[in-house]
Amino acid sequence: MRRVNLRKVSSTLALVMAGAVLAACGGGGGGSTTPTATSTSPPPPPPPPPPSATTWQPGVFAAASTFKDQCANPRTGVDIENRPFPDQAGSLAEELFWLRSWTNETYLWNDEVIDRDPNTFNDRIAYFDVLKTDVIEPSGEERDDFHFSQTTEAFLESRNSVGNPGYGVEYGILQGAPPRDIRIAYTEAGSPAESLIGGEVALSRGVKILEINGQDVVNGFTTDPEIDDLLELLFPSANGLTRSFRVQDIDGTIRTFDLVTEDIVNEPIQSTGVITVGADKIGYVAFTTFSPFASEEAIIDAIQDMSDQNVTDLVLDLRYNGGGLLAVAAQLGYMIAGPAQSNGKDFERFIYNDDAGNRNPVDGSLNTPFPFINEVIKFDDASSLVEGAPLPSLDLNRVFILSTDDTCSASEAVINGLRGIDVEVILIGDTTCGKPYGFFPTDNCGITYYTIQFQGANDKGFGDFADGFFPSNANNTFGVSVPGCQVADDFTKPLGDETEDMLAAALQYRIDGTCPSISTPVTNFVASKTGPLSIAPSVRNERYYLQNVRDMSMPK
Amino acid sequence: MIRAATLCIGLVMSASCQSAAPAAVPASLIDGSTETIETLKTQIAAALGRDHVTLGQADLTQSSTLTVVPPPLGPMEKNSTAMPIRFDLFVEGDNCYAINRVTGEKTELIDIPCRAV
Numbered sequence: 018m019r020r021v022n023l024r025k026v027s028s029t030l031a032l033v034m035a036g037a038v039l040a041a042c043g044g045g046g047g048g049s050t051t052p053t054a055t056s057t058s059p060p061p062p063p064p065p066p067p068p069s070a071t072t073w074q075p076g077v078f079a080a081a082s083t084f085k086d087q088c089a090n091p092r093t094g095v096d097i098e099n100r101p102f103p104d105q106a107g108s109l110a111e112e113l114f115w116l117r118s119w120t121n122e123t124y125l126w127n128d129e130v131i132d133r134d135p136n137t138f139n140d141r142i143a144y145f146d147v148l149k150t151d152v153i154e155p156s157g158e159e160r161d162d163f164h165f166s167q168t169t170e171a172f173l174e175s176r177n178s179v180g181n182p183g184y185g186v187e188y189g190i191l192q193g194a195p196p197r198d199i200r201i202a203y204t205e206a207g208s209p210a211e212s213l214i215g216g217e218v219a220l221s222r223g224v225k226i227l228e229i230n231g232q233d234v235v236n237g238f239t240t241d242p243e244i245d246d247l248l249e250l251l252f253p254s255a256n257g258l259t260r261s262f263r264v265q266d267i268d269g270t271i272r273t274f275d276l277v278t279e280d281i282v283n284e285p286i287q288s289t290g291v292i293t294v295g296a297d298k299i300g301y302v303a304f305t306t307f308s309p310f311a312s313e314e315a316i317i318d319a320i321q322d323m324s325d326q327n328v329t330d331l332v333l334d335l336r337y338n339g340g341g342l343l344a345v346a347a348q349l350g351y352m353i354a355g356p357a358q359s360n361g362k363d364f365e366r367f368i369y370n371d372d373a374g375n376r377n378p379v380d381g382s383l384n385t386p387f388p389f390i391n392e393v394i395k396f397d398d399a400s401s402l403v404e405g406a407p408l409p410s411l412d413l414n415r416v417f418i419l420s421t422d423d424t425c426s427a428s429e430a431v432i433n434g435l436r437g438i439d440v441e442v443i444l445i446g447d448t449t450c451g452k453p454y455g456f457f458p459t460d461n462c463g464i465t466y467y468t469i470q471f472q473g474a475n476d477k478g479f480g481d482f483a484d485g486f487f488p489s490n491a492n493n494t495f496g497v498s499v500p501g502c503q504v505a506d507d508f509t510k511p512l513g514d515e516t517e518d519m520l521a522a523a524l525q526y527r528i529d530g531t532c533p534s535i536s537t538p539v540t541n542f543v544a545s546k547t548g549p550l551s552i553a554p555s556v557r558n559e560r561y562y563l564q565n566v567r568d569m570s571m572p573k
Numbered sequence: 574m575i576r577a578a579t580l581c582i583g584l585v586m587s588a589s590c591q592s593a594a595p596a597a598v599p600a601s602l603i604d605g606s607t608e609t610i611e612t613l614k615t616q617i618a619a620a621l622g623r624d625h626v627t628l629g630q631a632d633l634t635q636s637s638t639l640t641v642v643p644p645p646l647g648p649m650e651k652n653s654t655a656m657p658i659r660f661d662l663f664v665e666g667d668n669c670y671a672i673n674r675v676t677g678e679k680t681e682l683i684d685i686p687c688r689a690v
Contacts, residue, residue, distance in 0.1 A: 098644075100625040165649075176647040308646050340651030367654075387654070396657060398629030398640055404659075426651035455652035467649065 071110040073134040081122050084115035088462035097173050104462060112141050112462050116148055119461075123378045125454065125469045126150040126161065127370045142166055145466060156484050156495035163454060165467050172458060172465040182256045183281045185210040186220055187305070187337060189508060195236045199226045199251075200508045202337060203287050203305070214274040220264065223508040226251075227271070228263035253278040267509050285312040288334070288513035289319050291326045292524070299527070300328035300411075301520065303512045304349075307341030307427045310396035316345065317393070317408060320352040324409040331411060332523045333431075334419040334513075336446055336506060340426025343387055343455075343473075344394055348408060350434045351389035355412030359389035364434040368472040368480060379457045379470055389434070415441035417523040421506055422485070425450035430473055432486055432499070437475025444488045444501035445523045451485035451496065490532050502532030599637040600664035600687040613685055617641060617660065617671065620680040629657070637662045637690050639671060664689050 070079055087107025095101050113135035121127050129150035138144040145166055152160040185208020191198035201224045204210040210220040226234050229250040238247040250260065258278045265271055287303040300323035304316055323331065331353060340346075347364040363386040369377060375384050395404040418424075418432060429449050432442050454469045474480030487493040488501035507518035515521060522533050602609060610628070618626045621641065629640030639662055643655035660671040660680075669687035671680045 176645045342653050
């Protein structure tokens with residue numbers, strides 16, 4: 018209703034302004050030389066119509082709300098969340114002008130977008146694709162490589178999916194193109210991957226996938242349609258599918274077996290433990306996602322356990338953690354640092370575009386930083402947590418963080434947030450993905466658009482880590498150097514094993530501040546239903562694209 | 574503490590606007606029927622300027638805290654600022670209200686009877 022009124026207001030304003038313009042010019046056709054009514058001359062041509070809302074005037078932007086939900090093909094009924102579609106009859110031009118104004122109002126780098134005439138475009142996605150900065154960073158990377166869209170139907174389906182069909186594995190893609198090397202990074206407890214076959218666990222960390230359903234995963238699947246087939250085999254889309262596997266264990270043993278797909282529950286905590294070195298107790302927590310609401314309870318429980326065991330150091334394994342809820346990241350930051358170091362400090366500040374002032378330009382709310390959160394939020398209403406209950410804390414002044422290029426977004430916010438209050442972060446592994454940015458997915462007329470709208474910064478105001486954080490002994494030209502050691506992911510050992518290369522390096526560094534000799538960095542694209550996959554970079558079908566950008570790290 | 578402070582703000586604001594206002598006390602719903610909950614959702618959504626909200630799982634005939642849960646994260650939302658929004662329910666005379674715990678905004682709930690807890 019309000020949007021209709023805005024349109025009317027806009028139209029009325031246009032008429033009033035047109036009238037004012039006409040009045041200022043002396044009326045609509047009158048004048049001292051105007052022929053008399055008896056003249057036989059043909060009437061003068063009518064004046065040009067006033068600029069309409071969808072007439073492009075460079076640098077002049079109507080409010081995005083003027084065009085919101087004015088659709089060339091309005092949807093009717095309700096969406097899968099039972100919300101009525103807000104669409105009203107409109108036009109492609111209005112959709113394009115909404116994109117233009119919305120970008121101008123909310124895009125982080127709005128002053129770097131070339132203002133192109135929307136009326137020269139006949140496709141909303143094509144227009145959206147150019148509504149971004151073209152700046153190339155000194156590293157050679159695009160400043161904005163996270164700009165994308167998808168159908169709102171697909172967006173809603175993905176976030177409301179009840180089922181999560183799969184085998185219960187996270188893949189590590191050591192080589193995406195043939196000859197492929199696809200390993201198991203970890204498995205989910207109780208999943209088909211952990212079923213016992215011939216007295217042996219079917220799939221475990223380090224196992225290499227050779228064939229699925231008799232098809233050669235290593236050297237086959239070379240055309241685009243075949244790669245689609247491979248994706249379906251790796252990421253099954255339904256439950257109850259029987260797939261035959263041929264795999265190679267770490268010791269070279271070849272095995273074959275069948276697995277049946279089923280709904281998978283992703284557990285945020287993969288492994289925890291306490292390592293005793295002399296009188297010291299070192300906690301280890303492998304935390305793989307901040308995304309499900311259950312991640313809050315999982316990480317609180319893990320830190321509580323570390324606190325109960327009086328750990329004096331912590332190795333936080335974020336090597337496969339692509340991010341999620343910043344609030345849970347802020348809780349984790351508090352639980353590591355404790356009140357003395359974090360009280361009154363910001364975990365993450367939000368930087369919007371220069372025109373936003375002290376407001377979030379997306380919803381108009383005050384721009385309020387996230388503090389280090391010291392109490393239970395209770396995201397999961399069904400959890401046993403008590404809202405507002407104080408969180409445990411380890412009160413550490415340093416933390417070892419295990420990282421790969423899949424360590425992204427909210428995970429990087431933990432690194433940056435702790436560095437912002439001078440908690441020493443020691444980075445063991447590889448360069449993080451470099452995503453200090455965020456967005457608010459926004460639907461208009463059936464497309465959900467993702468455009469970068471904020472950058473996160475820590476209590477010191479620092480947030481420039483678009484090229485990632487890297488261990489200080491790595492030979493990186495760009496990025497933010499953090500004390501620590503470059504170490505390749507070690508697929509030959511279980512997570513949490515003291516001899517696994519990354520954890521072992523952390524333990525060594527803790528003792529004497531030295532690193533093991535640099536092992537060859539492995540391009541460690543971790544892939545799963547929630548991770549990126551580098552199969553063939555040239556492929557850009559929708560499914561491939563979505564699977565690759567799921568943690569926002571792949572489009573780099 | 575935040576909750577108590579917000580409730581106080583709401584109550585002070587309420588008292589300042591009404592002379593001899595009846596005492597306001599924490600409340601829960603009398604009727605937890607689907608129809609009442611739908612009415613409640615509509616009014617809370619309007620208070621938040623939204624088309625639709627999803628409420629938490631608490632039994633609002635027993636609890637005086639109403640939670641609006643954020644939608645689950647999409648698979649590409651890895652830097653999400655999502656947070657639940659909480660309201661405190663209270664009754665003042667014959668009227669039932671919800672106070673936004675963050676903003677302190679007070680919303681009268683129409684045709685939603687509640688009782689003191």
